[in-house]
Amino acid sequence: MSSSRLVPRLADMGTTIFAEMSALAVRTGSINLGQGFPDVDGPASIAQAAAEAIRTGKGNQYPPGPGIPELLEAIASHQRAQYELHLDPYSQILVTAGATEAIAAAMLALVDTGDEVVALEPFYDSYRATITMARGRCVPVRLSPPDFELDEERLRGAVTDRTKVILLNSPHNPTGAVLSRGELEAVARVAIEHDLVVVTDEVYEHLAFDEPHVPISTLPGMAERTLTISSAGKTFSFTGWKVGWATGPVDLVDAVRTAKQFLTFVSAGPFQYAVAHGLNNEMRWVTGLRASLAARRDLLAKGLAQLGMEVFYPGGTYFITTDVRPLGESDAMALCRGLPERCGVVAVPCSVFYETPGPAERAMVRWTFSKQEHVLTEALDRLNSLSASWRP
């Protein structure tokens, strides 16, 4: 059967680990520190704006393909206010069904059969899948613990004459690493030298805790070759609304728009009005979210370290990764599949984020701290109940 033309090319990618683990959490009534989503919704005024849009018939029918003017203008203002990036709202911005669609549309638009996309490994799960859908090849550049720094020589070593795109992600899921200005400059050097497009997934742009976020498109020579992707899901804690966007030079945005037209055409009509309201009025709330998440990062990092794991302290995102070998565990997949039954906690094994995980990668677990403090404390208590079965 496996050689049959009837077996879809993507079949061996199976169900995403996030879906599997969230279903497991529901089935076992566990605390879900697996899939990254907040357990408290974003600002009430944004939810009201969505309800009001639906009630008054805004966006209930197909909105304009590239996005509603109110949202395009709000994204342009946001890029200007945050980063001094000046974009034409009508030719340099595209609203998508979450960042997920922007990533898929970008890969379908920019990658041809056999083209290579250099991506930071561990990678967010949709990267390899969408590169495969485009019949391209994903070439990993490994970020190694404890700091997950991007090494310029490793990056250079991954680039060939088939390379078309460097796919970045900072702040980085799953490691929580934030690329420094120096690392971004190295990427820019390589991209310019080899005339590559950079697609950069910056959905956690507002969840960099220790230093201000630097979009790579702000570096000299990069605006004209960078497609930047972001999402309201993480910024405003409405991950279910799936409002994302891609911004950049006209030709790149045009190409992505063409692919997007035939994926969803349009999406999230009323929510687009609500996100425009958020970008225009609720950025102070986002500052508060960042501070509160940083505190929850610290709480979870400390608790996991006290349990005896090696904690790789993240600079951003929703996530902490740990090495569980100090606990006497070597198989994070088995550990994560067993934890719900053993103590009612769900987490994600990092092996799924690697092409060929070795022993170290197979012993890494990702935990989200995008939950309320008391939920994190309860999860740590539950994990602590296993301490007798763990080595330290």
Ligand code: PMP
């Ligand atoms: N990129 C990264 C790095 C993510 O972590 C996520 C999901 N959280 C996405 C893209 C998808 O974002 P969205 O929900 O807006 O599709």
Ligand code: GLN
């Ligand atoms: N980005 C979220 C995570 O990394 C999950 C989103 C999804 O399920 N696709 O956990």
